[in-house]
Amino acid sequence: xxxxxxxxxxxxxxxxxxxxxxxxxxxxxxxxxxxxxxxxxxxxxxxxxxxxxxxxxxxxxxxxxxxxxxxxxxxxxxxxxxxxxxxxxxxxxxxxxxxxxxxxxxxxxxxxxxxxxxxxxxxxxxxxxxxxxxxx
Numbered sequence: 001x002x003x004x005x006x007x008x009x010x011x012x013x014x015x016x017x018x019x020x021x022x023x024x025x026x027x028x029x030x031x032x033x034x035x036x037x038x039x040x041x042x043x044x045x046x047x048x049x050x051x052x053x054x055x056x057x058x059x060x061x062x063x064x065x066x067x068x069x070x071x072x073x074x075x076x077x078x079x080x081x082x083x084x085x086x087x088x089x090x091x092x093x094x095x096x097x098x099x100x101x102x103x104x105x106x107x108x109x110x111x112x113x114x115x116x117x118x119x120x121x122x123x124x125x126x127x128x129x130x131x132x133x134x135x136x
Contacts, residue, residue: 033050047111
């Protein structure tokens with residue numbers, strides 16, 4: 001199943017997210033919104049890019065920002081590299097949020113790269129430089 005089957009056409013993420021090469025559509029109807037991700041490292045840590053509803057009034061999240069990047073897994077090493085501090089656990093929490101889909105893709109790829117450095121190699125995903133979002 002994919003985002004369209006799980007959520008419907010009204011939830012359509014931008015193509016730069018839904019068609020990102022090397023990334024799996026991880027959308028599931030029990031989640032609050034469509035998501036796309038990639039496993040990294042030997043223990044299956046997961047970096048995900050979430051895309052909330054285009055209409056702010058129909059969003060499940062309280063955030064004003066539509067896109068978020070999360071990390072689930074061995075978060076302590078990653079949080080150090082993301083400048084969250086040595087004792088901050090970012091496991092499952094957004095590491096970046098933005099309203100710009102290209103910016104979201106950039107930070108998704110950046111987080112994959114940092115996770116690869118901390119946990120093991122990641123290959124097959126590319127993005128562009130971004131800006132204008134908020135480090136969470």
